[in-house]
Amino acid sequence: MAAVQECFISAPGKSILHGEHAVVHGKVALAVALNLRTYLRLQVASSSQVSISLPNINTFLCWDLRELTAIADGSTDTRSMAVLAFLYTYLCVFSESEVLPGLKVCVWSELPTGAGLGSSAAYTVCVSAALLTARGTISSPLTHSQESARWSEQELELINSWAFQGEKIIHGNPSGVDNAVGTWGGFLRYHAGKITPLSKVPTLRILLTNTNVPRSTKLLVSRVKDRINQYPTVMIPVLESVDAVSRICECTLAEMATEGASAKHYSTLEDLIDINQQHLNVMGVGHEALNTLCQLTLAHGLHSKLTGAGGGGCAITLLTPETGECVVRDVIEDLKKLGFDCWETSIGSPGVLMHSPTSLTHSVIHILNKY
Ligand SMILES: Nc1ncnc2c1ncn2[C@@H]1O[C@H](COP(=O)(O)OP(=O)(O)O)[C@@H](O)[C@H]1O
Numbered sequence: 001m002a003a004v005q006e007c008f009i010s011a012p013g014k015s016i017l018h019g020e021h022a023v024v025h026g027k028v029a030l031a032v033a034l035n036l037r038t039y040l041r042l043q044v045a046s047s048s049q050v051s052i053s054l055p056n057i058n059t060f061l062c063w064d065l066r067e068l069t070a071i072a073d074g075s076t077d078t079r080s081m082a083v084l085a086f087l088y089t090y091l092c093v094f095s096e097s098e099v100l101p102g103l104k105v106c107v108w109s110e111l112p113t114g115a116g117l118g119s120s121a122a123y124t125v126c127v128s129a130a131l132l133t134a135r136g137t138i139s140s141p142l143t144h145s146q147e148s149a150r151w152s153e154q155e156l157e158l159i160n161s162w163a164f165q166g167e168k169i170i171h172g173n174p175s176g177v178d179n180a181v182g183t184w185g186g187f188l189r190y191h192a193g194k195i196t197p198l199s200k201v202p203t204l205r206i207l208l209t210n211t212n213v214p215r216s217t218k219l220l221v222s223r224v225k226d227r228i229n230q231y232p233t234v235m236i237p238v239l240e241s242v243d244a245v246s247r248i249c250e251c252t253l254a255e256m257a258t259e260g261a262s263a264k265h266y267s268t269l270e271d272l273i274d275i276n277q278q279h280l281n282v283m284g285v286g287h288e289a290l291n292t293l294c295q296l297t298l299a300h301g302l303h304s305k306l307t308g309a310g311g312g313g314c315a316i317t318l319l320t321p322e323t324g325e326c327v328v329r330d331v332i333e334d335l336k337k338l339g340f341d342c343w344e345t346s347i348g349s350p351g352v353l354m355h356s357p358t359s360l361t362h363s364v365i366h367i368l369n370k371y
């Protein structure tokens with residue numbers, strides 16, 4: 001396949017409705033792609049240098065290709081993880097090439113990094129798609145007249161599997177749900193590596209709140225594992241219960257889509273949110289700021305749970321047809337007073353895309369061209 005000289009790629013972040021952490025231990029998770037995306041620009045350079053610009057984490061690095069022989073592992077800080085995931089994918093994807101190509105790569109995201117919205121997976125999906133396309137392992141799907149395009153199923157599977165390897169570097173022991181949503185988009189059920197797009201889902205209104213409490217998915221995933229090892233007879237039933245929550249939620253959503261949504265359906269969704277939030281606290285991934293958030297929204301009659309790895313980061317709040325616009329406005333205002341960011345999000349966005357530069361917004365292209 002012909003390798004490209006330049007490409008623009010994006011992948012969405014995600015929100016997990018139910019099943020975070022439990023999914024790492026083989027239970028069902030339900031996740032949905034967000035309308036917040038990570039963007040990447042790759043240029044093949046004539047110089048013998050590879051450079052990566054990551055303005056979200058204030059990281060700008062350049063290597064002489066002759067020096068890129070062995071890369072040290074073992075670091076867990078934000079920059080090392082992102083850079084290692086890139087270098088690992090770059091060196092592996094081009095391992096069979098006669099020469100390593102000089103490259104200039106810039107990645108910028110609308111997603112907050114390290115907040116539970118799958119920024120790590122959106123990043124590794126973009127990096128994998130760009131490098132595999134630059135190598136010519138997968139096609140460049142964009143034709144002249146198109147604004148954006150997606151790869152074939154088989155090519156998406158390859159992107160997803162490389163993105164999963166990148167997630168391993170950032171997460172340690174990822175389930176694979178985040179890179180699956182980043183690759184395929186939409187609304188997915190994920191169970192032990194099996195990805196099933198959910199076709200029967202109602203339109204849901206969801207409020208996303210970022211507590212702005214920083215946390216690391218890698219540390220939280222290993223904390224849950226330690227707790228399971230320490231108290232297996234206590235924790236395994238909790239994971240089973242989360243699994244049941246995901247399954248009941250899936251059936252409820254399907255019923256809502258086929259029969260029409262009733263107040264009873266929404267009441268079930270709210271109960272499941274409350275139950276799962278308690279379970280996540282039991283798993284040890286809660287945070288004072290998340291408790292405050294849940295209590296505050298409940299005072300307005302709205303139900304919330306953390307989303308992603310927890311320990312801070314983001315929560316989702318379900319809005320129902322009964323929720324008046326003034327309630328939504330008041331809740332957002334109260335959450336912002338606590339220093340949280342809060343916005344209504346649209347869900348079910350497309351997975352990884354290749355874009356023509358003219359189809360990207362002015363601000364995205366400005367940032368990608370700047371570095
Ligand atoms: N746009 C980005 N630029 C650089 N690194 C990123 C970007 N997005 C994510 N990352 C990497 O992913 C890490 C965050 O991943 P993680 O802890 O799994 O949180 P989450 O996936 O919920 O945002 C960051 O510390 C960084 O290493």
Ligand SMILES: C[C@@](O)(CCOP(=O)(O)O)CC(=O)O
Pocket residue numbers: 019020021022023024115116117118119120171173174175176177178217221307308309310
């Ligand atoms: C906690 C977990 O279920 C989701 C982590 O998502 P995030 O990195 O916090 O966006 C881990 C995983 O599934 O790999």
Ligand SMILES: [Mg+2]
Pocket residue numbers: 118119120121171178217
């Ligand atoms: Mg992550």
